[in-house]
Amino acid sequence: MRSKSHSARTLDAKALKSFAHPLRLRLYELLDEHGPSTATRLAALVGQNTGATSYHLRELARHGMIETAPELGKGKEKYWRIVPGGFSYGEPSQDDPEAASAFSFLIDDLIRQRGAELARWRAEATTAPEEWVQASGFGRRSLRLTPQEAEDMRDEVLEVLDRYRVMADQRQERSGGKPDPALGHVVVHFDTFPVGLSDGADDGAAGQGSEEGSDAGVL
16 A cells, blocks of 8 residues: 555554554543543543553553653643654555554554444534534545546545644644634544455446446535
C-alpha cells in the first residue's frame, strides 16, 4: 500500500507491536476523545489499577504516541495527552511475522472503532444540536477508476484532511490544552479500496454496464 506521507510519522515495526494491545488502544482512544488526563482518572474509566494504567501509558509514550502535559499537573500529578500530528500504520515487512500480526490486529481494531463511532453518532444525532447535524454526513461512492486514478484521489483527499489536522493542532497548542466549548470532537472516516478483484473475468464484464457512481448520503 503505497501512499504519500500525510501525517507526522509512520509507526515502525516496534511501535506497531507495542500499540497492538487492547488496553493501550483504549487508553489512546480516551485521551483522543476527552483530552489530557491522569493515570488515576483513566484507570477508573477502564477498570484497571493505576499501576497497570501508568505502565501502559509509559509504553505509549516510549513510542511517541502520547506525551506528558507538565503545564496541567499539580505537584506529583501527571497529565498525559496524545502527540499532535497523527500517524499512519506502515506496511510491515513480511519477514517480520510479529509485526505483520500486529498490523492485522490494528486494522481490525480500526474497523471496529469506525463501526462503533458511526453507531454512536447514529444514536446521538436525534438529540444533537442542529448545527452539528447539518455539519455531519454519511457517504459512499462507487466509482470506476484505474489504480492510478484511485491513488491520486486518495492522496488529494488526504491532503485536505491533513490541512485541517494542522489547523486543529495549531489551535490546540495555542490554547494550552484548555477546552473550547465552541469546538467539537469531529471524526472523519475515509477509505478507498477495490472490491471484487477475486471475481472471475465474466463477472467483471457483466458489471461494466452498471451505473458509474452511486450516492448514499453526503460526504
